[in-house]
Amino acid sequence: MSPRTWRNLKREFRRSALAKVGAVLFGGVVLVAVFAPLLAPHNPTAQHLDLEFLPPLGFSASRTVSTTQMVNGSVETVQNTTFVAASPSYPLGTNGLGQGVLSRVIYGARTSLVVGLLGVLVAAVIGVPVGLTAGFYGGNVDDALMRAADVMLAFPSLVLAVSLVGLFGTATIEVPDPWVALGLAPNMPPTFTIPGTVVLVVGLVNWVWLARIARGEALTVSEEEYVKAARSIGASDVHVVRKHVFPNALTPILVLATTQVAAIILLESSLSFLGFSGTTLSWGFNIQNGQSYLAEAWWVATFSGIGIVLAVMSVNFLGDWFRDALDPGVEGEGGV
């Protein structure tokens, strides 16, 4: 990035409150995701059936247990209502398997972030070269590539994603957790599960958007005199695209890629909510898990929902910041 880009980013950051909120929130999500094993009070996958549905701190819950007893020769159902108190070691309560909600929300941040970033990477690796090629060559190449992209757009993304996951199955990649490997978090899961299929699928669903913007930019940049000048010194097409078209088309692509992270986090949550995930340590999975108990144990689903909202919001604020700082079209808006 050029010094000017930095200057614009800094100036817009000073000016925009939302940019600051976004940066702080996103920084928080990243920290939580990276240090999850050190921050989580409990192993998020360990089950304690005696500790099911503990309420979050500051709340209490009553639980009605029905038992059948013989009373005076007849069978009667007796309802015993017991009072359940919150436990200080489970600040956000527990779910139906006695797993700490806080620990699960913390680990969920990891999955969301990893899928969001890797997903956008997959989308960019496919979309950006396709878009740059289409925009640079134009004509028939452009038509062929972009019509193919349009076909992808015709499918609703969730339907497409679900069918693709159904097609590929849910392959996962187990990555050793460095903190556990270093012995700093002995009770935590030794590996972290990256839902590989989900990463691929969210990338396959979203590459079209990046391809379209890359194509549009490449189309404009290719018209520039300096592209012709680069060709006049004998540079190959690959060279011209890599060294002159791509860097000058990069800004809008980056802005879009940022907002795509948010879209992908949402898509990942939807997929794991529907059960197409491959990992249980996901906000979407937690919500799905908690939705049947919303009346009795609202906290199981709610805190993961808040996690999604904060993560998506923070990324969108970042996207707005980048857009306002880097896109010359909206530069004047804040009154320079």
Place this chain on the structure above:
Amino acid sequence: MSDDLLRVRGLSTRFFTEEGQVNAVEDVSFTVRDGEVFGIVGESGSGKSVTALSLLDLVESPGRITDGEIWYRNPELADEYSGEFVDGDFVDVVRLPKRARRALRGPSFSMIFQDPMTSMDPSVTVGEQIAEAVEVQRRASANPRSTRSRTQGYGLGSLLLDSVVPTREYVSDESWARAVSLLEDVGIPDAKDRAREYPHEFSGGMLQRAMVAQALAGEPDLLVADEPTTALDVTIQAQILDLLREIQDERDTSIVLITHNLGVIARMADRIGVMYAGEVVERGTLADIFDDHVHPYTRGLVESVPDLDDPDARLDPIEGSVPSLLDAEMDDRCYFADRCPKAMEECLEDPAEFDAGDGGEHTAKCYLADREYDESRALADGHFDEEVGDGE
């Protein structure tokens, strides 16, 4: 007399647009000799720039060279190929494979563009852009037959590595050093430091010098300069022209200088081609064009320049404007006839290229080169207006 370097014969470049076929360059022929400056002069839209781009095969879709030959003297290239498009030491580059044509850009032909501010990539330092031109040639010549040289070091592996490590340098230290020395050659002070600056930190004149350095990186036989001074201040213009002259003298580089500015042409060119509506209407030596011109268009051009010795003289502008180059609207006639004060009935037929001088190289596409003006055959003043009226 020096030898021919480039013989352009019957070159036609057309654009196939949605409005129809545009004949931007039509049957253009000229010769460029070793170490000379060949000037192409004409109004906007006369096809000068497209001619320049055609020489380097840089015409972009929907444009295409549809006809003609560009014979280029290069014994090594001639040895490498055989066939109809090789004639002694000359090779017709139009018929060369695409890849071989690209390989000529840099070491054989290179180009200086009109506006240095838009012809330099704003996101790359000036030094790097010149070093890049050196590096491209270095890599291509390192191993001419390998695929790596065809893609200039862009194997899939290096492309990936390049994307992962964005700071990875494309140019080698030697290429950088060469770039700095080229910048010194074109007269940029503190070249070493300035090479690290971005184009927006340069003034227009300095940047045009850098463009010249970039064009020289491949040590070309022919430098095509497309309006190299038009975007510059008058004082800077002279400096750039001096620089081009210096290069031509020191390196014996031939230059094709394209401009609408007759002053520039008069100062620089050895021989001149005057273009109008995609055609070369008159060509000859500097003296032929300025003093012995035959074509009324050339006359119009020369007379529309103020004469310093006679500042009170009335300037004679050429009435009207350049005709449409749409194929559908062009009929076979002299395209200048509608603006020509001496149009005759025969001008409704396409004139041949007549010898306009003493059997030398002075030619003109005008019947006046062949016969005297005959007032009795003059076209009526409103002749072409009516014709347009009929069409509507």
